[in-house]
Amino acid sequence: xxxxxxxxxxxxxxxxxxxxxxxxxxxxxxxxxxxxxxxxxxxxxxxxxxxxxxxxxxxxxxxxxxxxxxxxxxxxxxxxxxxxxxxxxxxxxxxxxxxxxxxxxxxxxxxxxxxxxxxxxxxxxxxxxxxxxxxxxxxxxxxxxxxxxxxxxxxxxxxxxxxxxxxxxxxxxxxxxxxxxxxxxxxxxxxxxxxxxxxxxxxxxxxxxxxx
Amino acid sequence: xxxxxxxxxxxxxxxxxxxxxxxxxxxxxxxxxxxxxxxxxxxxxxxxxxxxxxxxxxxxxxxxxxxxxxxxxxxxxxxxxxxxxxxxxxxxxxxxxxxxxxxxxxxxxxxxxxxxxxxxxxxxxxxxxxxxxxxxxxxxxxxxxxxxxxxxxxxxxxxxxxxxxxxxxxxxxxxxxxxxxxxxxxxxxxxxxxxxxxxxxxxxxxxxxxxxxxxxxxxxxxxxxxxxxxxxxxxxxxxxxxxxxxx
Amino acid sequence: xxxxxxxxxxxxxxxxxxxxxxxxxxxxxxxxxxxxxxxxxxxxxxxxxxxxxxxxxxxxxxxxxxxxxxxxxxxxxxxxxxxxxxxxxxxxxxxxxxxxxxxxxxxxxxxxxxxxxxxxxxxxxxxxxxxxxxxxxxxxxxxxxxxxxxxxxxxxxxxxxxxxxxxxxxxxxxxxxxxxxxxxxxxxxxxxxxxxxxxxxxxxxxxxxxxxxxxxxxxxxxxxxxxxxxxxxxxxxxxxx
Numbered sequence: 001x002x003x004x005x006x007x008x009x010x011x012x013x014x015x016x017x018x019x020x021x022x023x024x025x026x027x028x029x030x031x032x033x034x035x036x037x038x039x040x041x042x043x044x045x046x047x048x049x050x051x052x053x054x055x056x057x058x059x060x061x062x063x064x065x066x067x068x069x070x071x072x073x074x075x076x077x078x079x080x081x082x083x084x085x086x087x088x089x090x091x092x093x094x095x096x097x098x099x100x101x102x103x104x105x106x107x108x109x110x111x112x113x114x115x116x117x118x119x120x121x122x123x124x125x126x127x128x129x130x131x132x133x134x135x136x137x138x139x140x141x142x143x144x145x146x147x148x149x150x151x152x153x154x155x156x157x158x159x160x161x162x163x164x165x166x167x168x169x170x171x172x173x174x175x176x177x178x179x180x181x182x183x184x185x186x187x188x189x190x191x192x193x194x195x196x197x198x199x200x201x202x203x204x205x206x207x208x209x210x211x212x
Numbered sequence: 213x214x215x216x217x218x219x220x221x222x223x224x225x226x227x228x229x230x231x232x233x234x235x236x237x238x239x240x241x242x243x244x245x246x247x248x249x250x251x252x253x254x255x256x257x258x259x260x261x262x263x264x265x266x267x268x269x270x271x272x273x274x275x276x277x278x279x280x281x282x283x284x285x286x287x288x289x290x291x292x293x294x295x296x297x298x299x300x301x302x303x304x305x306x307x308x309x310x311x312x313x314x315x316x317x318x319x320x321x322x323x324x325x326x327x328x329x330x331x332x333x334x335x336x337x338x339x340x341x342x343x344x345x346x347x348x349x350x351x352x353x354x355x356x357x358x359x360x361x362x363x364x365x366x367x368x369x370x371x372x373x374x375x376x377x378x379x380x381x382x383x384x385x386x387x388x389x390x391x392x393x394x395x396x397x398x399x400x401x402x403x404x405x406x407x408x409x410x411x412x413x414x415x416x417x418x419x420x421x422x423x424x425x426x427x428x429x430x431x432x433x434x435x436x437x438x439x440x441x442x443x444x445x446x447x448x449x450x451x452x453x454x455x456x457x458x459x
Numbered sequence: 460x461x462x463x464x465x466x467x468x469x470x471x472x473x474x475x476x477x478x479x480x481x482x483x484x485x486x487x488x489x490x491x492x493x494x495x496x497x498x499x500x501x502x503x504x505x506x507x508x509x510x511x512x513x514x515x516x517x518x519x520x521x522x523x524x525x526x527x528x529x530x531x532x533x534x535x536x537x538x539x540x541x542x543x544x545x546x547x548x549x550x551x552x553x554x555x556x557x558x559x560x561x562x563x564x565x566x567x568x569x570x571x572x573x574x575x576x577x578x579x580x581x582x583x584x585x586x587x588x589x590x591x592x593x594x595x596x597x598x599x600x601x602x603x604x605x606x607x608x609x610x611x612x613x614x615x616x617x618x619x620x621x622x623x624x625x626x627x628x629x630x631x632x633x634x635x636x637x638x639x640x641x642x643x644x645x646x647x648x649x650x651x652x653x654x655x656x657x658x659x660x661x662x663x664x665x666x667x668x669x670x671x672x673x674x675x676x677x678x679x680x681x682x683x684x685x686x687x688x689x690x691x692x693x694x695x696x697x698x699x700x
Contacts, residue, residue: 016362054697055697057366057699075564077562077564078564080562082559084555084558086554086558087554088554088555088558089555090491090554090556091554092494093490093491093494097490101487101556104479104480105480105559105560105565105570106564108475294691346648349641349644349645357638357642360629360638366698366699370628373691374642377646384677385645385648385649388649388652389648391652391656
């Protein structure tokens with residue numbers, strides 16, 4: 001299982017006449033956690049969106065399991081989970097309905113599993129309350145519930161600790177560690193001081209990237 | 213093949229070629245247009261039905277034809293933008309969209325001026341004029357969308373999608389406007405479709421059409437060069453070029 | 460937070476089919492809309508009010524209304540759909556569900572098609588159902604009302620499908636609403652022409668099967684092409700955000 005899941009080759013991205021990064025090459029291997037670091041505006045979110053396939057204004061290549069990703073869109077998307085700044089939660093729907101809607105495009109799971117996943121993120125008793133009545137942290141936890149039932153080998157998580165309280169942060173850190181130990185690959189950005197064993201760092205800023 | 217394509221897409225290469233082509237386009241185009249218009253306005257015979265007022269076709273028809281072809285050219289360039297991400301194709305679209313809009317306006321204006329002696333009113337909801345008006349709306353849409361998106365690449369691709377959607381719609385719009393026209397005012401005589409136009413009329417017309425196309429080519433090159441200088445302002449070749457010209 | 464439910468790391472083989480995913484998108488849009496019923500009502504009220512303006516602003520005479528009625532109703536319906544388009548992707552864009560939609564493994568144009576159909580069910584269909592009442596108020600005669608409803612039934616899905624392209628292109632832009640109208644109104648003209656023209660022909664006693672078939676052809680064309688353009692436009696807009 002040492003074949004890289006996703007490989008970036010000479011990525012370059014320019015935004016509003018400014019080079020965010022250039023000649024950026026790295027591999028995302030199973031069983032690794034990569035933290036993308038850099039000051040505000042250094043292109044962390046942009047890089048994550050490029051990796052997830054949301055942003056395609058870049059040059060360079062992205063290889064999915066060694067093959068150019070363009071021809072394998074469906075396979076790639078089936079194996080990748082992305083959580084962005086905006087959690088993908090509809091305020092008018094309940095946590096159950098939201099989670100159901102997010103999972104419906106991917107896997108069919110019985111209600112019982114979704115219910116338990118929401119309990120697992122500390123939303124027990126809130127499963128059928130419209131999300132607009134929940135706090136920002138609770139809304140993010142709805143999105144995080146996906147992580148408990150996800151089987152995609154690659155996770156791309158942008159600012160995943162935002163609005164989560166201390167206990168939540170601890171539990172989420174444990175989840176990420178356990179995930180990596182089981183062979184998952186995770187790419188994260190966070191302002192939270194994340195210290196996990198065997199965490200790799202990818203530092204952006206200054207217009208040049210570091211090789212892995 | 214790929215190499216040639218890549219080279220064609222290079223703004224620097226285009227800049228050089230355009231500089232060489234432009235004087236030819238301008239002078240040949242101007243002479244043809246001048247010949248066509250002088251012949252058409254001064255020497256072509258009077259129309260047996262409309263007298264001298266028909267002579268506006270020597271401006272109206274070339275403008276209308278070119279206005280429509282410019283949109284088609286933009287659609288081709290849009291396709292190139294989407295498929296090959298060629299920067300130059302988008303530069304073309306941006307450079308010629310306002311030119312197309314002005315030509316469309318010119319065609320509408322000359323149509324209105326022509327309408328006054330022919331129909332006794334400045335504006336008639338005639339099928340051709342109405343189609344041209346909608347074409348003008350399409351041009352405005354392209355320009356408005358392009359101006360609204362600040363990111364260059366996204367803007368290029370969004371405009372390309374819009375131009376392609378527009379070009380699929382143009383034949384549908386034309387057809388429906390013609391149908392609508394027959395529904396509301398059956399059997400009006402059509403202005404530009406004379407069953408047989410004598411050679412003394414269509415030769416000067418052809419000359420002015422050709423002339424206007426060439427002048428359009430010159431204007432497109434000029435505007436594309438300007439756009440390239442603005443976009444590539446940070447590159448070394450542009451800086452060198454500006455310095456060389458400045459001295 | 461526990462991890463006891465984590466299902467291994469294999470690639471999901473029991474993947475969800477496209478039809479299921481489309482249905483899920485459709486159902487979610489309807490559910491969300493019905494939680495905010497006022498938003499559903501607004502385009503309908505707008506429709507009624509715009510129609511009311513014509514007798515007040517031009518003339519309440521029966522002969523005028525009879526002649527102009529189909530046009531008035533069609534223009535009002537068109538504007539009403541146009542106003543509702545801004546919502547089509549805006550909320551999804553703001554709350555992040557649009558990102559998740561684009562990242563679903565199913566072909567995006569089919570998911571977009573499901574969204575456009577949901578939009579039609581929520582805005583176009585109610586307009587069609589309301590049209591007979593307004594048809595009577597502008598003195599359209601029996602047969603004309605039926606033909607009018609039929610043209611709206613075929614025409615309003617086209618409005619939703621084409622409008623979806625404009626909504627996707629202007630997503631996330633300032634003053635997107637006005638821009639959206641500028642882009643889309645010229646593309647709506649053929650539908651408007653055939654919509655009103657068909658009713659007019661019917662009121663003169665002519666046969667309208669040909670026109671209706673042609674409108675059906677517009678619908679088929681919009682169904683096959685518009686979702687592709689919308690999907691491409693969505694990717695571009697998201698790429699920029």
